[in-house]
Amino acid sequence: MDRPGAMKVGDVVAEIVRRLGEQQRVVPEYIVRDAVEAALSRRFPGATPAPSVVLPGEIAGELIEGFCAGATTSEDDAATMPAVLSGDETGRLITALGLAVHVAAFNLDRDRLHVAQILNGAAAALVALGAAERAAHADGTSAVLLSPATLRTVRTTVAGVLQGTESRGWQARHLDQDATSALFTGVLAMLGAVP
Incomplete structure (x- = not known):
């Protein structure tokens, strides 16, 4: 170049x-x-x-x-099977992403670049989750199919908020710290088991 x-x-x-x-x-x-x-x-x-x-x-x-x-450089997701999540697992992802948006927006004045990345990732993941949920509903099944790219976006977004609250000085005092960390950690653990 x-x-x-x-x-x-x-x-x-x-x-x-x-x-x-x-x-x-x-x-x-x-x-x-x-x-x-x-x-x-x-x-x-x-x-x-x-x-x-x-x-x-x-x-x-x-x-x-x-x-x-x-x-x-992008990973070849075409050769990778989508992950199959239950309605409960999909709901946990949506809850975690909603909470991620809330925490990030609350700290916009503290860490604008990091917050913007999290909000952008959360928006993309929520759109993909919504589309996957609608497709599952249209097929009459509770199995939600998510691409590896969407799972990476969720993982990165949730990990970014957890990092913000634990090591970047983000404020989330208005939330139950233990429950918030448990939700994010649980979602990350769940995604670790999914391709």
Whole structure:
């Protein structure tokens, strides 16, 4: 891949969003902007990475390649059988995702990038779960078929909230901490047994 020349931070963000879009990965621009700014702040402590700041081509290229590289590698889910979940298991996933959205939204001002990733993952997983539940209902069965990609999204989302509450200083004092952790841990354990 050719390295770009000097680019403004805002242009780097736009290029990352464009490339992710080409790979069928829709990521809100503010998430990419926050992530780029965080990466630049770690690399250049004390600097303010405004959108108009011009970055050398080497740094711009590293950022673009770094943020887009993982999106090009996808697991082959076509060869993997979908997981079969009962109505109870599906309900537990939906409950965990709903609680994940609640906890994440409650901490939006504390950890915006991490929260946005969790909200995005939860939304995608809830849509997939709803569609799978409707398909099961239409077939007259209680067996809900979920793709490995959906299970990975649920796993990542739930683990992200658990990490937020346990090690990122997220507030969830208004909830029963033990019950919340037990729900998330139980869902992660359940998903560990599913392909």
